[in-house]
Amino acid sequence: MSLTDNPVQDSGTTPVRSARAGAADGATASTRIDFLYLSEPDMIRAGVTDMPACVDAMEEMFALLHHGDYRMAGANNNSHGAIVMFPDESPFPDMPKSTVDRRFMAMPAYLGGSFRTAGMKWYGSNIENRDKGLPRSILTFVLNDADTGAPLAFMSANLLSAYRTGAVPGVGARHLARKDSRVVGILGPGVMARTSLSAFMAVCPRIDTVKVMGRGKANLDAFIGWVGETFPQITVQTVDTAEAVVRDSDIVTFCASVATGDPSIYPTVRREWVRPGTFLSMPAPCNIDEGMEGDDIRKVLDNTGLYESYLEELPAPAHRFVPAVGVRFLDLVAEGRLDKATLEDLGGIVAGDTPGRRNDEEIIILSVGGMAVEDVAWGTIVYRNALRDGIGVKLNLWDAPALR
Structure with a gap:
């Protein structure tokens, strides 16, 4: 449909003239x-x-x-x-x-x-x-x-x-993934997987392989068909375990929806699965094992204030109610098991006040919480x-x- 007779006054910013406009010369606003x-x-x-x-x-x-x-x-x-x-x-x-x-x-x-x-x-x-x-x-x-x-x-x-959610992992990959990343591991072949992969392709064009795990054949077939149409240069491999999703991947993303309340059933990343240089982007439920708590793993939040807000609003441990891995980070801080100073903020990385990826060996995990901004x-x-x-x-x- 077309827009006609639009009273735009402000270079596409507002379609209504302010009531104060014209007051200085006596014109009626x-x-x-x-x-x-x-x-x-x-x-x-x-x-x-x-x-x-x-x-x-x-x-x-x-x-x-x-x-x-x-x-x-x-x-x-x-x-x-x-x-x-x-x-x-x-x-x-x-x-x-x-x-x-x-x-x-x-x-x-x-x-x-x-x-x-x-x-x-x-x-x-x-x-x-x-x-x-x-x-x-x-x-x-x-x-x-x-x-x-x-x-x-x-x-x-x-x-x-859907697109703004997928774009945030893309921002993370732009600054935190290896530039030569080729293999993406995806848990959960739904809408979030499609938009996240689209964003990864926008910033890491050498990607040529996707490993995907899903619960149902219909969703897997739909995802594989979409990849074939959208990115025909990509080879898709189906896998049966979260371990297979993570192992030997350059970029990993968990995009599956699960019921909240019991973090033990959230998809979990285990340190032994993760090879040096991996970037993990988590816009959906995620947990980590003790090995992933270590100081050798860079832990990045999309907005530290968002997770602090969750802890103020919810009873501890908040990860029961909000399954984002960043909430787990803050729960660990509250339990004295993690130093808050080791948590980084994606905004600081984008602004250049905190370094992005420093070498090809770093393992970096990004929590994506979703924000109205x-x-x-x-x-x-x-x-x-x-x-x-x-x-x-x-x-x-x-x-x-x-x-x-």
Whole structure:
């Protein structure tokens, strides 16, 4: 769909003129607010699946995080967001009951720099959606002008979220993987595996082999078919164990979803499996053995404040509730088994204040927690692309507000 008669006043940043505009010369300021609606096909046309550009956007975002030019939810401005959960039993017959991944989640953030926008991802999730032919989570995103608070766009966000999630491992690989990396080991052949591999290919173009482990033949076949179509130069090998995923891989990523509550069932990395020079990127549930706790393993967090927020909000050990390996790192710090000073931050590495990979022998593990600022960064760029290319449907909030 095309965008017509768009009242853009600010080089693609805001579609509404500030109420203060024109006040100095006596002109009457417009109070009209229009915003863009971007469906999933609109988002694709506006470039949401452009993984190299998404990796670049995430890299810019991480530098802003390092310098503090952002805000997320919570008293410490680093919270993942606010969540609505449901009980196992309820006296209200129409209230949803607790199942795996049944929740509603709001993830707001502000991001400065060249973005200077705010936004919120909102989604509902239910594992039973798959029986209805729907994604487990159904996501939308609203982007707002940071000055007036006016909406700029309302977007379909499943692809937005998937690509920004995969792009973060790509940023990690750009700085922390060996440049000659060829073999990628993947546990869990779902959407996150596809976007992570796309990001790895964007920054490590010598990759020629993927080893993948999955629980079901349908998912494995779909992943193998996608790789064949998207990266025909890659050879895909199916393996049956997490050990086979990790051994002899240059890049390893765990992308499988599992039930939370018992870290002993989370996919685990064992030190004896990991060869020198491996980069491990973990955007999904992950645990580590004692050997991986050692000082010879570089441990990197995508945002230290995010994990500190988890520890403030949740009872110990927090890894029971949030299965990211970075939460396990902070639990180990709380238990006195790990020195917090040994933990590194990806933002500091991107900004150049902390070195990236120092040699070909280092083993580095990155925890990817997922943050609302990522949605704001990529959502802002896709929105500006849509404005530039006339994509989307312009909707009117009001010509003048009824209440002021």
